[in-house]
Amino acid sequence: MENNRVLIDHVSVSVYKIPTQTPEADGTLDWDHTILVYVEINGGGKTGIGYSYASYATAILIKEILSERIKGMNIFDIPSIGYHMIHAIRNQGRDGIASMAISAVDTALWDLKAKLLDISLVKLLGNLKEKVAVYGSGGFTNYSDQQLEEQVKLWKSFGINKIKIKIGRDPKGDETRILNLQKYYGERPEIFVDANGAYQKKEALYYGKRFAELGVVWFEEPVSSDDIESLKFLSENVPPPVNIAAGEYGYNLFYFNRMLKEKAVDILQIDATRCGGFSEMIKAINLGETYSIPVSTHCAPCLHLHVACATNVIHMEYFYDHYRIETKLFDGAITPVNGYLKPDCSRPGIGLELKKKDAEKFFVQIIQIDGI
Numbered sequence: 503m504e505n506n507r508v509l510i511d512h513v514s515v516s517v518y519k520i521p522t523q524t525p526e527a528d529g530t531l532d533w534d535h536t537i538l539v540y541v542e543i544n545g546g547g548k549t550g551i552g553y554s555y556a557s558y559a560t561a562i563l564i565k566e567i568l569s570e571r572i573k574g575m576n577i578f579d580i581p582s583i584g585y586h587m588i589h590a591i592r593n594q595g596r597d598g599i600a601s602m603a604i605s606a607v608d609t610a611l612w613d614l615k616a617k618l619l620d621i622s623l624v625k626l627l628g629n630l631k632e633k634v635a636v637y638g639s640g641g642f643t644n645y646s647d648q649q650l651e652e653q654v655k656l657w658k659s660f661g662i663n664k665i666k667i668k669i670g671r672d673p674k675g676d677e678t679r680i681l682n683l684q685k686y687y688g689e690r691p692e693i694f695v696d697a698n699g700a701y702q703k704k705e706a707l708y709y710g711k712r713f714a715e716l717g718v719v720w721f722e723e724p725v726s727s728d729d730i731e732s733l734k735f736l737s738e739n740v741p742p743p744v745n746i747a748a749g750e751y752g753y754n755l756f757y758f759n760r761m762l763k764e765k766a767v768d769i770l771q772i773d774a775t776r777c778g779g780f781s782e783m784i785k786a787i788n789l790g791e792t793y794s795i796p797v798s799t800h801c802a803p804c805l806h807l808h809v810a811c812a813t814n815v816i817h818m819e820y821f822y823d824h825y826r827i828e829t830k831l832f833d834g835a836i837t838p839v840n841g842y843l844k845p846d847c848s849r850p851g852i853g854l855e856l857k858k859k860d861a862e863k864f865f866v867q868i869i870q871i872d873g874i
Contacts, residue, residue: 506578508546508618513569513607516540517561518864520827527644529670529700536823538831538864539564539602540856541610545577550614551856554606554775555802555824556599561868563603567591572607577618580611584781601753601778608779609805613851622847627784627812633844634810636660636803637694640822641667641679650679653822654686661840662820664692666720670700673709680716694720701725703732710740720769722747733766745769750800752777758786762793769816773800780809787813804828804835807845808852818843828854831861 518538525534539560543550554560571590572583587607591600616623638657641650650667657665665683669676676695684690695718701709706724713721721740725732727748737746749771752758758777761767770790774783783806790797791814799806799818803825810818820838828835832854836843846853 506576508577510543510545510573510575510577512542512544513564513573514542514544515561515564515569515606517558517866517868518831518861519866520831520864522823523826524649525644526642526823527671528642528668528696529698531698532644536827537866538827539606541606543577543607543610543614545614546618548614548617550577550610550612550617550851551854552606552608552610552613552779553802553805554602554609556602556606556775558866558868559599560603560606563591563594563599564607565868567594568603568607577611577614580608580615580781583611584608584778597753602776605775605777605779605782608781609774609852612780613854616851620850622845622850623780623808623852624811624845625847627809629811630813631811633842634807634815635664635817635842636662636820636838637664637666637692637817638662638822639666639694639696639801639819641665641683643668643671647682650682651686654683657820658687658691660820660838661842662838663841664694664817666694666696666722666819668698669695670697673705676709677712677716680713680718690717692720693718694722696722697724699723699726699729703729703735706732706736707739710736710744710746714741714744717743719743720745720747722771723750727751730761730764730766733761734764737766737768747771747798750776752786754778755782755785755789758789762790762795765793767795769796769798771798771800771819773802774806774809775802776800783809784813787815790814802828803843804832804854805852807836807843810843811845831857831864833857 594600616626745768747769796816801821834853
């Protein structure tokens with residue numbers, strides 16, 4: 503590495519379609535698979551990896567627009583690479599697929615930079631803490647009582663005492679499901695609920711007050727996360743111990759700044775697979791700190807772990823689908839101990855390597871059609 507100058511030799515992207523264990527649903531959506539968009543960046547004899555839970559179109563955008571734009575740039579100039587990517591997607595729009603594409607590339611850049619220095623990412627960024635608490639997340643609205651009980655017991659086996667379930671399809675039935683969590687867990691866990699924007703403002707206020715009576719501490723996306731005004735109203739009017747949480751669909755700093763400035767949430771969620779990668783995630787976390795708003799990471803627990811340990815993140819989501827994928831497909835995936843994730847700092851970068859043999863059966867060929 504002459505003068506900390508290592509050029510990007512190659513950027514590759516691949517897509518994997520992983521079926522869910524069973525069909526799943528939340529307050530507003532149903533699905534039976536998850537798409538993993540996986541990026542490798544080569545330079546200086548090392549390979550950095552990154553990924554996003556996105557769509558096929560995300561991979562095509564990386565391949566057709568981003569990969570050639572950043573090839574030959576200095577891996578140590580990640581801010582410069584980031585601005586080049588943002589400029590490259592100007593006509594595609596900053597949010598959504600374009601931001602998720604940038605996210606996957608940016609995380610791979612940080613992984614490669616740490617690998618070139620032969621240190622873990624958290625050591626490169628600097629430790630704030632050695633481990634991060636997680637909350638078990640799943641509890642899909644179409645789960646049977648038996649499925650929900652089995653998942654709760656899985657979280658308890660990891661020492662997790664914070665549990666989130668999906669709500670919104672059957673509000674009256676959701677109260678029973680919330681009460682059942684205590685029965686399944688065997689003691690009183692911290693209960694989180696996620697409506698995925700299923701309610702209107704007054705409806706959300708009604709259920710928010712009811713959830714407070716049930717001891718719920720987290721009410722996520724009671725209304726659409728784009729409805730900043732209603733989120734603010736609920737944050738001001740839903741009583742303790744409930745905290746209003748949102749932010750997982752934040753694709754840029756302007757969105758996070760508006761949400762924080764309007765005091766729309768009690769806890770801000772940030773997802774590095776959507777917001778522009780680790781680079782933008784760190785900026786957003788620091789922005790949250792300036793407003794004295796706690797930050798929690800959304801999904802992708804193994805990807806977020808190192809940045810969470812280097813920043814003032816209060817906890818991370820241990821989402822069931824991503825727990826399955828990351829432990830199945832990545833060597834180095836960490837599972838919780840006593841409710842915490844702790845990075846393995848003996849592994850460089852983010853500590854993950856794709857088990858390509860295991861991933862082969864999920865590989866999807868992306869076909870480019872001329873003229874479309």
